[in-house]
Structure formats: C-alpha cells, structure tokens
Amino acid sequence: MTYADVFRAEWGQVVATLIRMIGDWELAEECTQEACAAALERWPRDGVPDKPGAWLTTTARNRAIDWLRREAVGAAKLQEVAAMTDEPPPAYDVPDDRLRLMFTCCHPALAMEARVALTLRTLAGLSTAEIARAFLVGETTMSKRLTRAKQKIQYAGIPYRVPPAHLLPERTPAVLAVLYLLFNEGYSDVSRSTLSQEGIRLARLLVELMPEEPEAAGLLALMLFHDSRRETRLSPDGVLITLDEQDRTRWNCELITEAEELLDRTLQRHMPGPYQVQAAIAACHAIARTAADTDWPQIAALYGQLPQTPVVALNRAVALGMADGPGVGLALVDQLATGSLAGYHLLPAARADFLRRLNRRTEAVAAYTEAIELATTDADRKYLQKRLVQVSVQS
Incomplete structure (x- = not known):
C-alpha cells in the first residue's frame, strides 16, 4: 500500500475528528493536509507507524492547537482541542465510525447535493474535480457549492453530531447517494478499487442497521451485481473490456446469487425505488448467459422508470x-x-x-x-x- 493509499483511507476519520472538536471545516482539512505532508517527510525515514491513522490525527491535532494559539481563539476551545485523545468515540446507534460520520455530515438543513458533495469531500477524500465530474458540473462551480455549504454549517451553528435513531431516516437518502457515488468512483477507476470495496462494506452495514429500508438493500444488490464482474473488466494490459466481450464464466456467481436474493426480498415487499430499479437492470445483464441473450427491451423499459x-x-x-x-x-x-x-x-x-x-x-x-x-x-x-x-x- 502506498502512502497515498494510507492517506486516502484515513483522511475522512482524521478530518471528521478535527471538525468535531474545532467546528471549522476549512481548518480541519488544512491541518489534515499538513499532517499528510509531515508524514511524507518522516515516514520514508522512520517507517510507517503501526497506527498511521492515530499518527495523522495526533499530528493534525497539534497543527490545530498551534493555529488556535496563534489566532488567540478562546481558551475554552483550545482546552477542548488539547484534550483530544485517540480513544474511540462513544457508542451510538450507528455501528461503524465511517458510516456514523456520514450520517453526521448529511444534515437536512443543507440541500441534498450539498450534503452528498460535502460528505464525499470530507470523509471519502474525493477531490473537488472528482466530485464535480460525478455531478456533471465544472470544478469551479462545485468548489463554490462546497464553500457555501461549509459556511452555512458554521454560520447557522449546525451541530456536528450523530442524530438519534428516530432521525436517521431523514438522512438516509443522502447517505445512500454518498455510498453510490463512492462505489462508482472506485468502480470506474480500477486504480481506486478500494473505494468500491468500502462502498460495499458500508452498504452491508447499512442494510444491517436498517433491514426494513428497501433502497439500502437495492443499493447493495446493485453494487454486488457490478462487483461480480470486477475480475473480467480489464485485459492484462489494462484495456477496458466491455460487457458484451467479458468472459461470463468468470463472473462471481456467489455475489450474483446474493444480489438476486436481496433484490427479490425487497421487491416482494415494496414498490421499487431508483436503486432497486438500477439493480433490476444489472440483474438483466447478470442472468443473460451470453451477450446476445440480453433483454434490451426490458432494460430500456426499466430505464424509463427512473428519474430522467x-x-x-x-x-x-x-x-x-x-x-x-x-x-x-x-x-x-x-x-x-x-x-x-x-x-x-x-x-x-x-x-x-x-x-x-x-x-x-x-x-x-x-x-x-x-x-x-x-x-x-x-x-x-x-x-x-x-x-x-x-x-x-x-x-
């Protein structure tokens, strides 16, 4: 694993920890960037620490303390940051740190796109350019939207904390969108496949947390259908292999079966939402024994059921x-x-x-x-x- 891989894996946790303590998104990101820069100087000489995330958090925390001292921010805030430890946060209804932080970021006071974009930037470490591509807008436009979202959080005093269990459903659509785009980023760029695997891991946890949420199951099924083809998507020399040319005998049958079972269970109980419909489209490809067997009229009809x-x-x-x-x-x-x-x-x-x-x-x-x-x-x-x-x- 490269240093960049380590930074990408730990970025969200470090930034979120600092935001929780200082309430300043820009400063949290800046201090995390400085911690990564310090790691690039020290790790080649001293070796990667056993707990790189803890090392980065401590270094970023120290940068924040230095900044607060220089700016003479209130003594109470400085004392709060200085008291930070690497102890795990208290248990909440959400069982995973990363998923918990996604629910925290997806505050309903923000517009849906702002929630999703800000969470991708803060917790997934996606660049502004990558997020802009996901939303089909220019990088400058997305940068302005992210800035406005951070300012709204700061000026409105929106608390950075996990909501109680009964308020989780109102944030679920934004969390699903984050997981969807996180998976897509890793799936479309094989050099970042860890993102797609993290998306699957978090989607599994979300299904466990909300077993009656049909779109969570639909999203997980969609991811599994796509992931079942992961080993057949590239040639040995790194050329994309399109769906019609892939070796279907090498598709992961276990993942396909799991996805089919998930989709069947949720479709039997609920009217299909967008993620379930997309999973049904993926299922049409998965069950076709050859490319010629693909039910394209059915796929076109399913696309017609989605928001256009x-x-x-x-x-x-x-x-x-x-x-x-x-x-x-x-x-x-x-x-x-x-x-x-x-x-x-x-x-x-x-x-x-x-x-x-x-x-x-x-x-x-x-x-x-x-x-x-x-x-x-x-x-x-x-x-x-x-x-x-x-x-x-x-x-």
Whole structure:
C-alpha cells in the first residue's frame, strides 16, 4: 500500500475528528493536509507507524492547537482541542465510525447535493474535480457549492453530531447517494478499487442497521451485481473490456446469487425505488448467459422508470439502440448532445459506437477522438484508442 493509499483511507476519520472538536471545516482539512505532508517527510525515514491513522490525527491535532494559539481563539476551545485523545468515540446507534460520520455530515438543513458533495469531500477524500465530474458540473462551480455549504454549517451553528435513531431516516437518502457515488468512483477507476470495496462494506452495514429500508438493500444488490464482474473488466494490459466481450464464466456467481436474493426480498415487499430499479437492470445483464441473450427491451423499459437525469437518458438511449437498432440509438444520443452531458466522455463514446455499427466510419473516427480527449481513466482511453484504430483501418 502506498502512502497515498494510507492517506486516502484515513483522511475522512482524521478530518471528521478535527471538525468535531474545532467546528471549522476549512481548518480541519488544512491541518489534515499538513499532517499528510509531515508524514511524507518522516515516514520514508522512520517507517510507517503501526497506527498511521492515530499518527495523522495526533499530528493534525497539534497543527490545530498551534493555529488556535496563534489566532488567540478562546481558551475554552483550545482546552477542548488539547484534550483530544485517540480513544474511540462513544457508542451510538450507528455501528461503524465511517458510516456514523456520514450520517453526521448529511444534515437536512443543507440541500441534498450539498450534503452528498460535502460528505464525499470530507470523509471519502474525493477531490473537488472528482466530485464535480460525478455531478456533471465544472470544478469551479462545485468548489463554490462546497464553500457555501461549509459556511452555512458554521454560520447557522449546525451541530456536528450523530442524530438519534428516530432521525436517521431523514438522512438516509443522502447517505445512500454518498455510498453510490463512492462505489462508482472506485468502480470506474480500477486504480481506486478500494473505494468500491468500502462502498460495499458500508452498504452491508447499512442494510444491517436498517433491514426494513428497501433502497439500502437495492443499493447493495446493485453494487454486488457490478462487483461480480470486477475480475473480467480489464485485459492484462489494462484495456477496458466491455460487457458484451467479458468472459461470463468468470463472473462471481456467489455475489450474483446474493444480489438476486436481496433484490427479490425487497421487491416482494415494496414498490421499487431508483436503486432497486438500477439493480433490476444489472440483474438483466447478470442472468443473460451470453451477450446476445440480453433483454434490451426490458432494460430500456426499466430505464424509463427512473428519474430522467442526463446520464439515465443516455443509458436509456443506448439500451433502445441495442433493442431497436443503431439508427434509433444514434438519433436519441444526438438529441442529448447540447445538454449538460457536454464534456462527458461516454456521450461521444456511445455516438461513436452507433456510427461504427452503421458503417459511418469517418464520423466514428471523429467521435472516438473526442471521447478519448474527454476520458478520465487510462482503461477507458486505452479501450477507445483500440476502437479508434479498428475503425481507422477499416475506413
């Protein structure tokens, strides 16, 4: 494990501990960054400590004490921070530190997007640019939204503490969204697969905590369906392998079975919510023995049941193109080209694939080139470059 991996794993806990004590988000993040910088200086010489999280917390705490002294902040606040220890926090209804802190951050006084973005930044250590990509907005826009959310917490005196059990449900949708985006970040970038595994771990805990919450079960099922294909998604040289080309005999049958059981139980008792619908879509892929057996009309119908966000609309267009032909898919994709998906590499990638299937090679080359320029991971770029070479040779 690299130093960066350690920092990413411990970031959320260290920042959250400081926020709890000093009530200042910006200072907490700054002191944590300084602690990581100090680790880069000392650990190569002294070795990684047995408890790196405790080392980082202590170092960040000391930075905060120094800052408070310099700024002559009230003596009571300084005494409170100086008294911090590495002892575990008291037990709450939420059984896991990281999950507990997510419920703490997802305060209903903030807008839903602000809750999710702030939690991803604070606890998952995602960069502002990564969070901006998840919400399909510019980095500057997301930076301003995060700043406003932190200011609202500070000015309104929103307490940084875990809510009692009866108030957890009002924060659950935001926590589910955080886990969903956390998993997606690790799933889309295989170099950060620890994020997807952490998302699964926390989703399992949430299902145990709220066994009657259908969307928690639906989200876990969705994650497990996707994770069942993890070992087949990349070639040995790091090129993305698309769903239709994956070796289905290597999919993890145990995870698929677990996901199916979760989905069946929750669908029998509840009207499906968005995560359950997405899990049902993933199930359509999981049960198809070959790519040709995929029930694309059913998948397109399921996408139609979801809130029609730009990404959902793109996925539905692809599914309809697979069900009704590439001409239909291309027309639908072209209708999305002027919306908020501009700059999203999967839009020109989908367009390129339909053009390739329609034998419009010159246009496909241009679309693949655009997708490569916008792609954010090496695996995606390598796959798109491979397709570009193929259509270039044939055109």
